Amino acid sequence: MKPFHIFNTLSRRVEEFQPLNPPVVTYYSCGPTVYLPQHLGNMRAYVFVDTLRRTLELNGYDVRHVMNITDVGHMTSDADAGEDKVEKTARAEGKTPREVADFYIAQFKRDCDQLNIRLPAPPLLCRATDHVADMIALIERIVERGYGYVTPSGVYFEVEKWRGQSRVGRLSRQSLDEQHAGQRLEHSPDKKSPHDFALWVLNQPHHLMQWESPWGRGYPGWHIECSAMSMRYLGETIDIHSGGLDHIPVHHENEIAQSEGATGKPFVRYFVHNAFLVGMEGAKISKSVGRFPVLGDLAAAGINPLAFRLFCFGAKYRSELAFSLDAVRAAERNLDYFAEFARNLADAEAEARADSPWTQEFDQRFIEALNNDLNTPQALAAALELVGEAYRRGDKRIWNTLKKLDAVLGLGLDAMRKVTHGEFPAEVTALQRARDAARAARDFKRADELRKELEAKGYEVKDHRGGSTIMPRRRVA
Numbered sequence: 001m002k003p004f005h006i007f008n009t010l011s012r013r014v015e016e017f018q019p020l021n022p023p024v025v026t027y028y029s030c031g032p033t034v035y036l037p038q039h040l041g042n043m044r045a046y047v048f049v050d051t052l053r054r055t056l057e058l059n060g061y062d063v064r065h066v067m068n069i070t071d072v073g074h075m076t077s078d079a080d081a082g083e084d085k086v087e088k089t090a091r092a093e094g095k096t097p098r099e100v101a102d103f104y105i106a107q108f109k110r111d112c113d114q115l116n117i118r119l120p121a122p123p124l125l126c127r128a129t130d131h132v133a134d135m136i137a138l139i140e141r142i143v144e145r146g147y148g149y150v151t152p153s154g155v156y157f158e159v160e161k162w163r164g165q166s167r168v169g170r171l172s173r174q175s176l177d178e179q180h181a182g183q184r185l186e187h188s189p190d191k192k193s194p195h196d197f198a199l200w201v202l203n204q205p206h207h208l209m210q211w212e213s214p215w216g217r218g219y220p221g222w223h224i225e226c227s228a229m230s231m232r233y234l235g236e237t238i239d240i241h242s243g244g245l246d247h248i249p250v251h252h253e254n255e256i257a258q259s260e261g262a263t264g265k266p267f268v269r270y271f272v273h274n275a276f277l278v279g280m281e282g283a284k285i286s287k288s289v290g291r292f293p294v295l296g297d298l299a300a301a302g303i304n305p306l307a308f309r310l311f312c313f314g315a316k317y318r319s320e321l322a323f324s325l326d327a328v329r330a331a332e333r334n335l336d337y338f339a340e341f342a343r344n345l346a347d348a349e350a351e352a353r354a355d356s357p358w359t360q361e362f363d364q365r366f367i368e369a370l371n372n373d374l375n376t377p378q379a380l381a382a383a384l385e386l387v388g389e390a391y392r393r394g395d396k397r398i399w400n401t402l403k404k405l406d407a408v409l410g411l412g413l414d415a416m417r418k419v420t421h422g423e424f425p426a427e428v429t430a431l432q433r434a435r436d437a438a439r440a441a442r443d444f445k446r447a448d449e450l451r452k453e454l455e456a457k458g459y460e461v462k463d464h465r466g467g468s469t470i471m472p473r474r475r476v477a
Ligand SMILES: [Zn+2]
Pocket: 029, 030, 031, 226, 243, 251
């Protein structure tokens, strides 16, 4: 079998993946800034993160995955200008920054859960505000090594000293002048150059979140959190780091500079970047412009949120994907196709028997597609054709194979099958039926009450057209 290959932004090539210490893979993915609901463009990125992790696991790797939660320091402009995003929402809503962050973290976890995105368990799902001491220690190392300097307005990273003569970024392959061409760089007169970025911000008395540091009371810049938390949990050199394409020129260049400036060692071996979800007009779906669709909008349109996961599989992660409700509805038909097959499998037919030999071809095609730089459209086609072939041959001995593919597809087909075969207590299925009836009668208040009862008994509910699926609640961080 072809080993796993992935496009490395550092080399601009698809490379064979070889971790530093197999079978362990250290993986850091940039996570959400928690000041608004995550829109579907953000959720596409997290489906990608989850697919990458699951594919590595399918290849037998033991993935140590860290994701950060930004709850301080991310300014309304990625280049340090403007207002702290979390504090801006806190002021607007009359809440504390902690309350704002807690609220949107809970919502993010619920949305991930609806999409079967497995988040790292704490402490590997880590909040910036819980790691300020790590950031201060790292900034001290940077200053000691001569790449950071202290001023009355903050501690800054000296970008030109780090980049040297050519001034070209390793990841973006742009010079500083190209990178900032046509931009008016607002900057503090304390900075040696407008390209320098803040590691620690001082003397901003209006800022709500402040910590003591060797340089005075202040708060961390946005970029330093990822370096500090990555090193804390994964070591100074990690295998994979992922984020959106928009992270390349500023956030990830800065992460490399400050990490390697502190340690003198390579920070990341494979940098992986996902493309955007675009609206019908081709515009980037971004938090800074207006209101973009969120997962709840799909449920409101009668679409099973899990269909969005299959919709994401329809394009390669490095390609833009055009969003429309109709396109997600089309993906929902594939979801129904898989779900119907799983539900109609009689128990005895399923696990007990070995799969038919002809299934191997589909299994191979699925893994080869994923190992070829995560070609999810081809992998999805192989999975759909596996089910189609079962119908065509009248031979349903494919369950073990389908379950294996679902380890990456992440549709929870096993749970769907168990629901159909009454493997839950009678009182639980009775509650589910009552709730389905309430929803059919548009009595959403009653349906909500029944959902809470099911949740109290340890079951989660997912709605879709014509019914619902229940499954034992996974422990979510
Ligand atoms: Zn980051």
